[in-house]
Amino acid sequence: MTDTEPDPGAVPWLSAEEQHSWRAFVRMHLKLSARLAADLQAQSGLSPADFEVLVALTDVPEGRVRFQDLAKGIDWEQSRLSHQIRRMAKRDLVAREECEEDGRGAYVAISGHGRAVIGAAAPKHVATVRRLVLDGLTPEEFAELGRLSAKLADRIDRAEP
Amino acid sequence: MTDTEPDPGAVPWLSAEEQHSWRAFVRMHLKLSARLAADLQAQSGLSPADFEVLVALTDVPEGRVRFQDLAKGIDWEQSRLSHQIRRMAKRDLVAREECEEDGRGAYVAISGHGRAVIGAAAPKHVATVRRLVLDGLTPEEFAELGRLSAKLADRIDRAEP
DNA sequence: GGCATATAGATGACATGACAATCAAACGGG
């Protein structure tokens, strides 16, 4: 039989303590992203993806970036960005612009409307983040959370291959 | 003009230190979930959703649970579970079963194949989690991460209304 | 110049998940 079950009905796992921590971590992770997405949508009509793109675009003074560079900057797949920009362009948050230097290339440019939307959305989002996260931890705890996060993110990056 | 921009091209945000921690947290969060999903898919042909459902089903001795109870147990919307179970049933990971006690209700039951799949997938997944997370932190750090996560998850729960 | 190859991006097909609407069985008051 191809069935591999050391204990019938029980999956092998971490120590009780480890499992407890891991479950809490996963739970926090799921709840927080669901909540941030819902708030962003309700308060500003933006998805987290919309928000990330608009923030990246306001981060450059010209308000326009090549697809490639934007994709690298926010660590997205090219095709994901392409789909996303098409949808955002339909809502007049951004616009595609031709690239004179390279006939294959294209720019993504934030629109006036896009600026207005992100300008209004950002402070609300920050307020939500403060309320849900920062205000729930001491400054030291939050700093520690950041430190551990950076450590893990770097580790995951190095483990990619 | 409807444009609201306190600083042209800059979104209001957190303090530099806070922002640094927050960005690291978000980055970790995105990379980890992407990586866990990719590994699970590559090693076992399961999505994180598949995995969660199968684990929940192996957690009950009978291997079958009412839709409602399963949805509550893993904190999913009813309709999400319904779609998910339909797709998993097509792959013979689970099966729907009629409910004698309540003509409206139904059970989700794990199949023999489902048991085999989760039995093989779980240890691999645990190994990935260890490699990417546990092994990157000291036991004290991991415990602290769990503690902070629990604190935040509870806070988000209480903030739901 | 002329063609092989690489690069920028777009597109199509499919899985996932949220939300709203729907359907059917159970319940409860009259």
Add this chain to the structure above:
DNA sequence: CCCGTTTGATTGTCATGTCATCTATATGCC
């Protein structure tokens, strides 16, 4: 017993994201 309401679950629709594929332009080698 009958009808309105509640409850358990399904379905449709739409937004998102991944992977594979496709197109067009640029580049390099001869």
